[in-house]
Amino acid sequence: MRTEFDAELEQRLVRYAAIDSQSDAASPSQPSTAIQLEMSRLLVSELQQIGAQDVTLTDYGVVLATVPGTAPGPTMGWCAHVDTAPQFNATGVKPVVHRGYNGGDITFADAPELKLNPEVSPHLAGKQGEDIVTASGTTLLGGDDKAGVAIAMTAARHLLENPDIPHGPIRLAFTPDEEIGRGVDPRLPADLGADFAYTFDGGKPGEIEFETFSADGAVVKVVGVSAHPGFAKGKMVNALHLVARIIQCLPQQRMTPDTTEGTEGFIHVSEVKGGSSEAEITLIIRDFELEGLAEKGALLRQVCEVVGRGEPRAQISCEITPQYRNMRYWLEKDMTPVELVRAAVADVGLTPVSVPIRGGTDGSRLTEMGVPCPNIFTGMQEIHGPLGWISVQDMALATQVAIALARRAVS
Structure with missing residues (x-):
């Protein structure tokens, strides 16, 4: 009309x-x-x-x-x-x-x-x-x-x-x-x-x-150990490998944007940058309820802690910031x-x-x-x-x- x-x-x-x-x-x-x-x-x-x-x-x-x-x-x-x-x-x-x-x-x-x-x-x-x-x-x-x-x-x-x-x-x-x-x-x-x-x-x-949604943003920073790749055995800790491990450990079903709908929340890896010495993952966390948002943030922190315990020479931090409710x-x-x-x-x-x-x-x-x-x-x-x-x-x-x-x- x-x-x-x-x-x-x-x-x-x-x-x-x-x-x-x-x-x-x-x-x-x-x-x-x-x-x-x-x-x-x-x-x-x-x-x-x-x-x-x-x-x-x-x-x-x-x-x-x-x-x-x-x-x-x-x-x-x-x-x-x-x-x-x-x-x-x-x-x-x-x-x-x-x-x-x-x-x-x-x-x-x-x-x-x-x-x-x-x-x-x-x-x-x-x-x-x-x-x-x-x-x-x-x-x-x-x-x-x-x-x-x-x-x-x-x-x-x-x-x-x-x-x-x-x-x-x-x-x-x-x-x-x-x-x-x-x-x-x-x-x-x-x-x-x-x-x-x-x-x-x-x-x-x-x-x-x-x-x-209620929304939080997260930044995971990974600091590895740098070494010349030709002489790196037992010395290098590749930050990118740890980043890949963190992402792989996050739930891939029913908790990513491409596997959720309706009132289901998610954890979304939006950007990865850096190199073998230092790398950073940017994520967004979404849920309609504050309890679900907190649970997803806790899950991300837990994954970072578990991966960090597996490689104590690395430094892994996870900062979660409130965005909107x-x-x-x-x-x-x-x-x-x-x-x-x-x-x-x-x-x-x-x-x-x-x-x-x-x-x-x-x-x-x-x-x-x-x-x-x-x-x-x-x-x-x-x-x-x-x-x-x-x-x-x-x-x-x-x-x-x-x-x-x-x-x-x-x-």
């Missing part, structure tokens, strides 16, 4: 997606990459052009702005992140709009071997006649979360141009570094100034998420923000669906820090890879939900 928002959403997504704004977990900077600020500065300019108030780019890289209220009501936050995932190439993104999708294969100009169809991505089966946006095959699209940015911007512009729509104050926040778990600076909750908020960072139409722990105490958006989803003719997120959002940290923040769909699919796609019409549904949500908050 075509809407008044389609053209604007398409133009915004295509414009935003072409900007390289990947984050980088290895960088200590805030934000982690300077290129994210190109996107942030563009948003500052666009917000000023549409008449938003209090437009600010904070020194920690978040774009903040206000849509003034037209009726008494609570202050609501709308959040989306400007960075794209570092796991796949995002330099030189060339968005492609496939108008009036015919239900068959979508091909990619820069990667002819790739094909996108309902067999690969089942949600496409219901998208015939809609306008599908992809990249050209050699990059990710960046719909995660340029789609969320486009939705929030379009809804904000609409409210600013239609002051007859009753709504309370709306605070916009466009964050960097969400993909590496650093999107919510400790100063953000106070600077946002919202009673509750929503991230636009979800998938299929109708989905409202208020339960996420399941937002359900806080939201289940007061489901008002969830019920509000469920009603807004129903207002636009959709059936609200809530499923646990096998991941996290900026809302996980905001909720933990005192700003209840469920997650709302955008339509994005097959994210973080070359087959990423989104329907413009799905984005329009999310925009309609945002506007209905604004109305609902003062009714």
Whole structure:
């Protein structure tokens, strides 16, 4: 179904997606990459052009702005992140709009071997006649979360141009570094100034998420014993061999991302670097319950201890750092923000669906820090890879939900 928002959403997504704004977990900077600020500065300019108030780019890289209220009501936050995932190439993104999708294969100009169809991505089966946006095959699209940015911007512009729509104050926040778990600076909750908020960072139409993984990060460092390989017998301790042993000792079934689903947690080896003298394993640990998260962390430590006892000349350390926690722990105490958006989803003719997120959002940290923040769909699919796609019409549904949500908050 075509809407008044389609053209604007398409133009915004295509414009935003072409900007390289990947984050980088290895960088200590805030934000982690300077290129994210190109996107942030563009948003500052666009917000000023549409008449938003209090437009600010904070020194920690978040774009903040206000849509003034037209009726008494609570202050609501709308959040989306400007960075794209570092796991796949995002330099030189060339968005492609496939108008009036015919239900068959979508091909990619820069990667002819790739094909996108309902067999690969089942949600496409219901998208015939809609306008599908992809990249050209050699990059990710960046719909995660340029789609969320486009939705929030379009809804904000609409409210600013239609002051007859009753709504309370709306605070916009466009964050960097969400993909590496650093999107919510400790100063953000106070600077946002919202009673509750929503991230636009979800998938299929109708989905409202208020339960996420709890997450820890882990770094295992292995220091071996260096020796000339020609004279190493009885002397060398190869750090890489110990790294391989640690990884092999971790459960390979029902505890890795590729063997789990639903509410099952995992331990994921995300990176190995180093050489025979010193090496490092980076892992992420995920579970929906804190008890399960702690058990997986304890298992990793135990594996490191056992491998270390087998080679006492080596030094093996395991550092586990909390990242974010399941937002359900806080939201289940007061489901008002969830019920509000469920009603807004129903207002636009959709059936609200809530499923646990096998991941996290900026809302996980905001909720933990005192700003209840469920997650709302955008339509994005097959994210973080070359087959990423989104329907413009799905984005329009999310925009309609945002506007209905604004109305609902003062009714």
